[in-house]
Amino acid sequence: MEHMKQTGRRVLVAMSGGVDSSVAAWLLREQGYECIGVTMKLFGNEAVGLDQGHPCCTLDDVEDAREVARRMGIPHYVFNFSDDFEEKVIRHFIDAYERGETPNPCIDCNRFLKFDKLHRRAKELKCDYIATGHYAQILGGGAGSFRMAKAADLSRDQSYVLYPIPREQLAQTLFPLGGLTKAEVREIAQREGFVNARKHDSQDICFVPDGDYLAFMERHTGKTYPEGDIIDQSGKVVGRHRGAVGLTIGQRRGVGVSSPGRIYVCGKCMADNTVTVGPEEALYSSGCIAADWNWLIEPQKTPFPALAKTRYRQVEQPATLIPDGDRVRLEFAQPQRAVTPGQAAVAYDETGAVLGGGTIVEARPDFTA
Numbered sequence: 001m002e003h004m005k006q007t008g009r010r011v012l013v014a015m016s017g018g019v020d021s022s023v024a025a026w027l028l029r030e031q032g033y034e035c036i037g038v039t040m041k042l043f044g045n046e047a048v049g050l051d052q053g054h055p056c057c058t059l060d061d062v063e064d065a066r067e068v069a070r071r072m073g074i075p076h077y078v079f080n081f082s083d084d085f086e087e088k089v090i091r092h093f094i095d096a097y098e099r100g101e102t103p104n105p106c107i108d109c110n111r112f113l114k115f116d117k118l119h120r121r122a123k124e125l126k127c128d129y130i131a132t133g134h135y136a137q138i139l140g141g142g143a144g145s146f147r148m149a150k151a152a153d154l155s156r157d158q159s160y161v162l163y164p165i166p167r168e169q170l171a172q173t174l175f176p177l178g179g180l181t182k183a184e185v186r187e188i189a190q191r192e193g194f195v196n197a198r199k200h201d202s203q204d205i206c207f208v209p210d211g212d213y214l215a216f217m218e219r220h221t222g223k224t225y226p227e228g229d230i231i232d233q234s235g236k237v238v239g240r241h242r243g244a245v246g247l248t249i250g251q252r253r254g255v256g257v258s259s260p261g262r263i264y265v266c267g268k269c270m271a272d273n274t275v276t277v278g279p280e281e282a283l284y285s286s287g288c289i290a291a292d293w294n295w296l297i298e299p300q301k302t303p304f305p306a307l308a309k310t311r312y313r314q315v316e317q318p319a320t321l322i323p324d325g326d327r328v329r330l331e332f333a334q335p336q337r338a339v340t341p342g343q344a345a346v347a348y349d350e351t352g353a354v355l356g357g358g359t360i361v362e363a364r365p366d367f368t369a
Contacts, residue, residue, distance in 0.1 A: 010034040011129040011174060012122040014114055015069065015076070017061030019196050020133030020177060022068040023185045026192060027176040028131055029072055036125060037069040037076040040113060042085040043207055064196045071194065079121060081113055088112035090207060094217050100270040101342025102248040104161065104312070105205055111164035119169060129174050134158045137178035138170055139353070146170035148296055150352040153181045160312050163346045163357030167296050214246030228273035230257055233266075233282060241275050244268050249363075250283055250338030264338075284335035287319075290345040290358030293328045297355050306347045306355055308332070310339045316348050321355075328358055339363035 013025040015037040029035050039062050062078055069076035089108045096103035114132060122130045135151035136159040148170060151157040165173060177185060189197035202209075208216045218224060225243030232238050239257040241247060247255065251265045257277055266283055267276035288310065300323050307316035308330055318333040330345055339360060346357035 009128040010036065010126060011131050012036050012038055012118070012125060012127040014118060014130070014132045015039050015065040016133070017064040017196060017199075018133065018201070019189045019194065019199050020135075020185060022065070022133070022194050022196055023180075023188050024131055024133040024174075024176040025068070025074065026072060026188065026194075028174065029074060033129075035072070035074045036127065037065060037074055038118070038121070039065045039076070039078050040118065041078055041080045041082055042109075042113075043082050043090070064199070067195050071192070079118070081117055084113060084117055085109070090220065094221060096342050097213065097217060097245045098270070099342075100244070100268045102340045103342045104344060105207075106161045107164060107344055110161055115165045115169060115173075119172075122172075129172050130169075131174035131176060133177055134162060134175050135177050136162050136175045138173055138175055147353045148173075149178075149354065150348070151175075151177070152179045156182055159348075159352075159354050160309065160344065160346050160357075163296065163344065163354055164294050165296070166294070170296070212246075214243050217245060218243075226273060228275065230255070230275045230277055233276060233278045238277065244270060244273055244275050247275055249340040280337075283338045285332075285339040285363040286335050287329065287331040287364050288339045288345055288360050289327055289329050289362040289364070291327050291361045293323075293326055293356055293358035295356040297353075299323070306349060308345055308347045310336060310343055310345050310360060319347070321347055326358075327361075328356070 011028055011033045013021065013028065013035050015021045015025060017039060025035050025037055041062070066076045089105050089112065092108055093103050093105045115130070119130055135153060135156040137149045137151060139147045139149050148159060148162060148165065150159045186197060214225065225245050227240050227242060228244055229237045230239035230241050241256060247265050247268065249265055249267070252262060255263070255265060255277060257263060262280065263277045264280060264283055265275055266278040268274070300321070303320055303322045306319060306321050308319040308321070309316045317336060320331045322329040322331065328345070341360050341363065343360050344357050345360050347355040349355055
């Protein structure tokens with residue numbers, strides 16, 4: 001069962017200015033919670049090189065959140081977390097790419113801001129809960145324990161990017177949209193006359209909306225990343241890249257190599273600034289190692305079967321989890337495509353409950369080697 005309704009309990013609602021978090025606040029208010037709306041100011045467009053007309057993270061978003069809060073009769077505040085966002089999200093994003101990894105900044109934003117910095121602010125405001133507009137569910141496990149599970153609408157499920165939530169915070173976390181579809185959320189917003197009822201969802205990384213990571217990193221750091229060789233699996237030079245930091249494992253488009261068949265980025269060596277390309281079969285790994293593992297169940301010490309995925313949109317796959325301190329080795333029943341360092345490996349049980357997750361530090365083609 002979900003969190004019991006607790007009339008009069010105070011909840012801090014993270015309101016981005018989008019329709020999801022707005023409806024989340026409305027649902028909680030309808031259930032009798034005392035809601036406080038908060039919008040996090042994460043960056044200014046000028047700080048990341050965006051023009052003022054870009055629709056993400058602008059003053060318009062703050063005004064939309066404020067207007068929805070006013071319409072519902074709840075207080076609304078803006079917290080300036082831009083310095084934290086620069087240090088914990090943008091800087092980590094750039095550092096990871098420079099190491100040859102492919103980070104997920106949404107996970108870092110959840111880890112360091114929404115469920116750390118914002119959670120501490122909630123305590124200062126004497127809030128009992130923190131709530132967001134994520135599509136996931138918090139389920140009661142009996143005896144005061146809670147679990148996080150996938151959303152009822154699997155096409156919207158965001159549990160993959162929420163795995164870093166500390167286990168002890170699950171009891172103070174609310175995901176009001178976990179049982180709804182996006183269509184139902186928009187229907188509520190339109191019925192209530194919310195100004196953002198028809199607002200488009202953001203599809204890209206908020207601070208790199210055009211998807212040109214290389215250009216963003218050069219603009220933000222003032223660096224010019226050097227060109228280098230593209231090699232095939234035998235070591236033969238087959239082309240030149242514009243900057244290895246701008247390419248990721250599994251990428252096919254924009255690699256810069258012509259070939260009669262499809263070729264993909266299957267490796268990067270930042271030390272010698274080379275990118276390795278190969279056929280699709282070169283992308284498959286039988287397992288990986290994930291570090292900084294966060295358990296959302298009682299920490300395990302012995303190997304056990306589970307379902308796991310290494311990409312946001314991937315369907316979970318059978319795997320054996322082998323705990324080793326703060327790391328977990330995952331051995332898949334079948335080889336998986338484009339397992340990429342920097343991304344997350346997240347494990348589930350057969351009911352859709354999240355067991356835990358960590359950052360992939362190594363993909364291994366064969367653990368028996």
